[in-house]
Amino acid sequence: MSDFPTPYTSNDLTGRVALVTGTTSGLGKRFAKVLAACGAKVALTGRRVERLDELAAEIEADGGVCCKVPLDMTSTDSIMNAVEVTEQALGTIDILVNNAGIPDAQWAHKMSIELTDQVFDTNLRGPFVLSCEVARRLIAAKKPGRMVNISSVAAYHYGGSAAALYSITKAGIARMTQTLAVEWSRYHINVNGIAPGAFSSEMMDGMMERLGDFSGSFPRKRVGQPEQLDSTLLYLVSPASEVVTGTVIVVDDGQGSR
Secondary structure: OOOOOOOOOOOOOOOOEEEEOOOOOHHHHHHHHHHHHOOOEEEEEEOOHHHHHHHHHHHHHOOOEEEEEEOOOOOHHHHHHHHHHHHHHHOOOOEEEEOOOOOOOOOHHHOOHHHHHHHHHHHHHHHHHHHHHHHHHHHHHOOOEEEEEEOOHHHOOOOOOOOHHHHHHHHHHHHHHHHHHHHHHHHOEEEEEEEEOOEOOHHHHHHHHHHOOOHHHOOOOOOEOHHHHHHHHHHHHOHHHOOOOOOEEEEOOOOOOO
């Protein structure tokens, strides 16, 4: 006789507290709305505060609970403050989605040190610092947690499109996922990742403006839509993935990342 219901899956996130980075557009905005729709209280973060206001109004109009937290992923003080503000407003964060990221859009040898630092800090250092702070508080509270890090197929395949550092940092995110999963397994903090292919977003739109519409080269001749990542995100924060940690799920619509 099984102790688990059939099927053993649920998207009910009632009582959970989520912090999503980069919610002012694209995938982050969608992730925040989905988590809120499933019952989680969500901290909306980003640098463009006016967009946080708009998103908060949407979520609250749909009956969700959220708070707005300005966050600059290049600033340690801003990261630490965001965790503290979220905990005071909503409770201990037990879902973290490290989504914020920026492209480099430069050939490696032409990048300024300032841009290099900004990409590293936003895409890799910031998520590491944030993950560690959230983990420290979960461990102190003796609570389990789920972390979902947004990597990219660029971590595994580089087509030479003036995005070398972006590719490097996303590979770092994938490895960060694997190593932190090992360290925090004993505390029941699951750390997983999603490596999307080409999905519609501000970043992807900008890339297509630079390079032209390259979706015709894909087997299905399309880019994905943010909504098509809902099920993967929810799987990684739901009871169904309780024994899954250190995994990065590639979601690329067969675009050839491998």
